[in-house]
Amino acid sequence: MTLVMSGAGAAILAAEEGEQLSRFVAQESAVVFLLAIAALVTVIASRLRFPFTVALVVVGLFASVLGELVAVDISAEVILFLLVPPLLFEATLNLPWPKLRADLFPILMFALIGTAVGTLAIGALVHWTVAVPWTAAFAFGALISATDPVAVIALFKTLGAPKRLAILVEGESLFNDAVAVVAFGLAVTAAAGSEPFTLGNAINDFLVVSAGGLGIGLILGYLVSSVFLARVDDPLVETSITLALAYGSFLLAEEFGIVVGRELHFSGILAVVASGLMVGNVGMHNTSPSTRLTLDNFWELLTFLVNSMVFLVIGLAISLEDLADHFVPVVVAIIGVLVLRILLIHALAAIASWAQPSRRVPGPYRNVMIWAGLRGAISLALVLTVDNTIFDDETVTTLQIMTYGVVLFTLLIQGTTISVFMERLGLTSKIDTELTQQRHQARIYMSRAGQSEMARLGADGVLFNDMATSLGRTYQRAINDESARLRSHFSGHPELEVSMLLQARRDALVVERSALNEILFSGLIDSQVAHDLTIELDNRMAALDLLEERWESDPLPTFSGTDDGESDNHGR
Amino acid sequence: MADELVYVSWGGTGRVATLRSAMERAKTEERGLVYLAVLDDAGFADLDEGFLAVVKDELQWLLDAQLELTKTQLNAEELPVRVIIRGGDVAEQVSDVVTALGDTEVIIGAPVPLARHQSIEALLAEIQGQVDVPVSLVTADDAEPRRAP
Numbered sequence: 001m002t003l004v005m006s007g008a009g010a011a012i013l014a015a016e017e018g019e020q021l022s023r024f025v026a027q028e029s030a031v032v033f034l035l036a037i038a039a040l041v042t043v044i045a046s047r048l049r050f051p052f053t054v055a056l057v058v059v060g061l062f063a064s065v066l067g068e069l070v071a072v073d074i075s076a077e078v079i080l081f082l083l084v085p086p087l088l089f090e091a092t093l094n095l096p097w098p099k100l101r102a103d104l105f106p107i108l109m110f111a112l113i114g115t116a117v118g119t120l121a122i123g124a125l126v127h128w129t130v131a132v133p134w135t136a137a138f139a140f141g142a143l144i145s146a147t148d149p150v151a152v153i154a155l156f157k158t159l160g161a162p163k164r165l166a167i168l169v170e171g172e173s174l175f176n177d178a179v180a181v182v183a184f185g186l187a188v189t190a191a192a193g194s195e196p197f198t199l200g201n202a203i204n205d206f207l208v209v210s211a212g213g214l215g216i217g218l219i220l221g222y223l224v225s226s227v228f229l230a231r232v233d234d235p236l237v238e239t240s241i242t243l244a245l246a247y248g249s250f251l252l253a254e255e256f257g258i259v260v261g262r263e264l265h266f267s268g269i270l271a272v273v274a275s276g277l278m279v280g281n282v283g284m285h286n287t288s289p290s291t292r293l294t295l296d297n298f299w300e301l302l303t304f305l306v307n308s309m310v311f312l313v314i315g316l317a318i319s320l321e322d323l324a325d326h327f328v329p330v331v332v333a334i335i336g337v338l339v340l341r342i343l344l345i346h347a348l349a350a351i352a353s354w355a356q357p358s359r360r361v362p363g364p365y366r367n368v369m370i371w372a373g374l375r376g377a378i379s380l381a382l383v384l385t386v387d388n389t390i391f392d393d394e395t396v397t398t399l400q401i402m403t404y405g406v407v408l409f410t411l412l413i414q415g416t417t418i419s420v421f422m423e424r425l426g427l428t429s430k431i432d433t434e435l436t437q438q439r440h441q442a443r444i445y446m447s448r449a450g451q452s453e454m455a456r457l458g459a460d461g462v463l464f465n466d467m468a469t470s471l472g473r474t475y476q477r478a479i480n481d482e483s484a485r486l487r488s489h490f491s492g493h494p495e496l497e498v499s500m501l502l503q504a505r506r507d508a509l510v511v512e513r514s515a516l517n518e519i520l521f522s523g524l525i526d527s528q529v530a531h532d533l534t535i536e537l538d539n540r541m542a543a544l545d546l547l548e549e550r551w552e553s554d555p556l557p558t559f560s561g562t563d564d565g566e567s568d569n570h571g572r
Numbered sequence: 573m574a575d576e577l578v579y580v581s582w583g584g585t586g587r588v589a590t591l592r593s594a595m596e597r598a599k600t601e602e603r604g605l606v607y608l609a610v611l612d613d614a615g616f617a618d619l620d621e622g623f624l625a626v627v628k629d630e631l632q633w634l635l636d637a638q639l640e641l642t643k644t645q646l647n648a649e650e651l652p653v654r655v656i657i658r659g660g661d662v663a664e665q666v667s668d669v670v671t672a673l674g675d676t677e678v679i680i681g682a683p684v685p686l687a688r689h690q691s692i693e694a695l696l697a698e699i700q701g702q703v704d705v706p707v708s709l710v711t712a713d714d715a716e717p718r719r720a721p
Contacts, residue, residue: 098619501637504637536626540629540630543626544630
């Protein structure tokens with residue numbers, strides 16, 4: 001068929017295309033501008049030792065005055081389909097399954113029961129106090145139950161927090177995102193009135209959606225790990241495949257209905273989590289050293305870019321004026337979320353500790369988990385999907401502003417105070433003693449350099465010999481004094497000896513890996529041999545991490561079978 | 573007098589000081605020291621066999637390094653020391669090793685993680701009930717101030 005287009009039609013089409021192009025250019029300009037802001041903010045935040053994600057939110061709050069320059073499309077689809085998958089994938093890529101499995105029971109308790117109870121309790125509170133319909137209230141309860149600890153996890157690393165604590169916080173977040181999305185979907189479906197809501201249907205839907213998501217993620221993750229990562233030796237191709245996997249598993253799960261030709265969708269979040277775990281724990285062991293390096297660098301960069309956009313977008317989406325106008329609902333939501341988290345974490349941790357005494361969650365961990373329950377991208381994305389086709393305008397506005405309020409409070413208040421909180425709980429004391437030790441060692445090292453230079457200048461005749469000798473002796477006195485201080489510090493903290501040994505062993509393993517790469521690239525050994533030895537080194541590194549957590553950690557306190565685990569010790 | 577003391581530990585940061593104390597005693601009494609490290613069920617039962625073997629290997633490396641370091645610090649370079657790593661129940665493993673060694677003496681390094689026992693006394697009693705040699709406890713407080721590194 002030949003299509004003949006009139007002159008007017010062509011002009012309209014050309015005008016539309018022109019408009020689309022200018023919209024695209026405007027969006028691209030805004031993204032570029034925001035990335036430049038993010039880079040600048042990150043540099044400043046790093047110098048001020050301030051969480052960069054929180055700094056980005058603050059900048060985003062005030063950047064909206066720049067108007068068109070920063071007017072990016074912040075639809076729910078952009079956040080959920082474009083920004084969330086790589087964040088989840090990267091988080092799971094670095095999550096060792098043995099450690100996750102060891103704490104899977106408490107993590108699933110927090111993620112499943114915590115989110116379900118949280119949805120109902122916050123829903124009831126919001127319904128009774130803010131007077132929004134039941135379904136809208138439950139939708140809010142669900143979306144606000146999704147925790148997003150990105151800012152906190154980065155801080156954990158800086159502060160040297162116990163790894164088990166990071167696994168608990170990150171594991172809870174990964175799985176409760178999925179539960180929150182499913183619960184939110186159920187509430188919205190009930191509100192739309194398309195299906196009658198029953199508890200049986202809800203549980204059935206949850207199981208189908210979760211199992212489907214996990215299944216798709218595991219299958220795709222296994223295929224990529226055992227076929228592409230094991231048999232292809234090209235860092236660029238393998239890295240591209242992992243990117244396709246992150247987005248592909250999410251899309252396939254969410255849009256599974258299109259594949260099978262009927263209304264059916266699974267949890268995209270769980271699909272990404274499962275595929276990331278598979279690649280991180282199976283696929284990464286199948287790759288060559290150069291691919292691992294490329295993968296690590298690529299995902300680190302992508303996560304930085306996406307996180308920058310997410311947190312700037314959160315800041316841009318929030319209007320301080322709107323928050324002030326809805327002061328009461330916002331305060332109710334913040335207090336409700338906080339109080340409920342305190343109750344839930346303590347209650348569920350006590351149950352988990354009772355059921356699994358060897359993996360009890362110590363008291364200080366519970367307190368940090370409460371304060372580390374930040375809200376972020378998932379809550380924001382879900383609330384942006386709510387529109388006036390489901391609830392009335394006032395309800396939509398109230399839900400959105402309450403969400404913004406909780407997200408902002410958790411990021412600005414909890415995110416900036418958690419390091420102080422952890423210091424008070426003694427969970428960062430190890431870092432302080434290590435820093436003191438390093439300070440003494442650095443002073444000795446500096447003085448030795450100065451002493452050597454004096455000797456060289458004296459030998460070269462630049463300094464009079466007696467002057468060089470005197471300065472050298474002065475340096476020696478300083479070195480002796482500093483060595484005495486270092487010895488005294490060691491006496492008070494014998495655990496430093498172990499930590500130095502562990503660090504030395506880690507450094508040695510890193511050097512062993514470099515040496516292995518060198519002989520591989522120089523062609524002295526076969527790639528299969530290098531591959532096998534890389535796996536061996538990876539296992540040694542993992543074993544060292546495990547020993548640090550379980551062997552070198554502080555002892556568990558004496559406890560009886562009825563103890564709920566309230567203790568100041570953070571044990572294995 | 574037994575030729576070797578058996579120093580038992582299953583982790584915990586306090587063991588640096590207690591190991592030093594045990595080694596000083598071995599030096600004073602001119603006996604060797606066996607470092608029995610038990611990867612107990614409470615902390616390591618969830619690992620698969622392959623990975624557990626790697627964990628034992630790494631622990632051997634760490635403990636060898638630590639024994640060498642402590643010997644240097646105590647000017648006890650000639651002191652015979654060796655590491656035995658076992659997995660499973662602590663009391664059972666102690667009993668097993670003591671039976672194999674014969675005439676010996678057991679020193680428990682405290683503070684120790686107590687996953688299964690109500691108190692350190694209960695643990696000592698259980699071990700004492702299974703072996704026919706003296707069992708004692710050495711704590712961080714028993715240790716002399718450490719020497720220069």
